[in-house]
Amino acid sequence: MNPNWLSEARVSCLNLCSMTLPELLVNAGDLEKLHDNASNPNSEELAVKWVEFPTDFVFGVPTAATQIKGSAKIQEKDQRISDHSNMFIAIHSFSIPWMRSLPNGTLSGGINQEAIDHYNLIDELIKNGITPYVTISHFDSPQTLQDKYGGPLHHSFVDDFKDYSEMCFKTIGDIFKNWITMNELFIISTFGYVLGFAAPGRCSLHTKFVCTSGNSSTEPYIVSHNLLLACTTVVKLYKEKFQANQGGQIGIRLVEPLVYGDYPKSMRDLVKDRLPSFTNEEKNLVKGSFDFIGINYYTSIYAKTPYRELVSCPFVSKVCRNIDFMKKNYQSPKIYITENGINDAKKDTRIEFKILFGICDGYTTRFGLYYIDSKDNLKRIPKDSAKWPSKFLKGEV
Template identity: 35%
Template sequence: MVTIFHWDTPQDLEDEYGGFLSDRIIKDYTEYANFTFQEYGHKVKHWITFNEPWVFSRAGYDIGKKAPGRCSKYIKEHGELCHAGRSGFETYIVSHNLLLAHADAVEAFRSCEKCKGGKIGIAHSPAWFEPHELSQEEHEEHEKHEEHESPAAHLIDFILGWHLNPTTHGDYPQSMKDHVGHRLPKFTEAQKQKLKNSADFVGINYYTSLFALHDEEHDPLKPSWQSDSLIDWEPRYVDRFSAFNSKPDFARVEVYANGLRSLLKYIKDKYNNPEIIITENGYGEDLGEHDTSLVVALSDEHRKYYIQKHLLSLNQAICEDKINVTGYFLWSLMDNFEWQDGYNARFGLYYVDYKNNLTRHEKKSAQWYSNFLLTGPSESELEHDEL
């Protein structure tokens, strides 16, 4: 499975016309995508046009957290670091051009003789959201129910529906139209038809879940994607423990495997039971002062536990909820460069020693996962209900 674009706009195009801020990118991206189809379409049968468009558009052009680091000065945390940008405007322009580029690339793919029998889609990156006002008792009761409606469907529209709704139905979710108004670009009827059903599968990158908090306090003179969604989110703890499940000391996010199942069911119900591929799922650590300790790094029991819990959740989604999941990619094979976090975040099944010739060391999670792929869960795991 090949990802055509993973946030790496050529610098020349950024300098010439602003990259995805200009509709000129549509023609250049489509030519590039078609080149990859012609070169590799006879070998590669699964393609992703764009990785995590929500993150690319919002983090790069609304809050300035990721490249190219554009935002307005009033944005918290990163506003002072942004040298240019217009929050609440550019992020929607970028995604609009991105979606049009996707539609044209898919049209080229479906006309490619070498690509016959292949499939193409987008890798989305939604979290799952639970209501903020969740008491310990409500949480325990909530866990007993396998099926429940999304308590923050409006927020999921802004994260997932923003790009999945156009590639399924041909237009943005109504909630986005209502709240963003004139700042949300419009598709022509021809563009809507080209976008509709322009994905053969839905790629999902899932890592964690959060609590949704309704937020009506926003300044109309300081627009942003966050204020448009009218929702804030945060981790939440009950009696010093995460109300979801757990967040080990070195973990980057809360562990909530049930959120994966809930998210998949939401997509099945709302988007006509599409084919879904889990394009990323994994556990990240910041080991801090222990980063160079092989003893600590290789004993990654929490990563093993994370994988087990999410595979179980995925099994339930497929076998009990009858969700059409056809593939699963664990992120990641080895520790690697994680954008603005550099090499501090470790997601790999294999530890990479950056100070000693990039030597790779097998972690416990790699040992377990390799064995699982060969033989399935062990008898002891089934007997002790470790999964």
């Protein structure tokens, strides 16, 4: 491939992302400030120094409540803030567990004040120079709402999510200034309602080994539509009632309707009447309802001839193309890379790439900078990759 096919801004982006950082949060407009320091922009051996980044460029690590907090009724131990500060990380992104905060899923069922008070710990993060970024819901839609009316299949979900979010803004909005409404709407609708191997396990393959109910042709679009309305309703709520006094920002991880107020024409033409439509009021609600866009990126896959043969693409260059595509096609929004990572059991590869999903391990795949020993009182053991961020941010590598 011709190394000159990229613009200067894209080459800078490629250099930036090829450095493979532990969670980067980036304003797309800042990419042009970086300069090319390598002869081959497609090389995955590009070297970038900390001093080459804009002074306001921010690095962080994420976790999710569903992956680290365990049972909704068991109070977890305090997280070791030193794990973050020792790495010189400036941001910690995490989620609030819906069912722990509202045990019945709704305000009418009462608030678990102990769960809310737990987030006073965030003061310690802030004292250590770490800024919290909070996802309101990360794959933890309450089972009570699923049993009551089908969860996000029903429009009632919009109101319940709004109530839960408002409770969050009222109780802890004074310390949290950076909000993300919901994690990966696409994954919820696709894995939960098309393929059926994630909650709530609905799809058209009605067998005891796959799904017992569901419709993969219609339900994913209904769910996505209601989730989008839920998120944008919460953004409107925050901007109208809380943003001015609390001084925060709020973002969403779903793009086309947010920028242009409707689904892409190609999608409308293909899905036709299976795709719910927006009313004019809803279009106005959805359009422009974000302060930033979050990108979760792990890989790219392109189809090539023959039709069903797939080829995976290099991780590094494609995340940069994603950013550049967003900039060009969606009016250059503020972009945060809220998740990225490579899971590889080979120790050397883990050290080489240094892009990790979070500060701790996930369920089975060992993403993360720290190993959690479940057989030894959840002892936290720093991996070799945990030592790299502080060295990089101190200019030692």
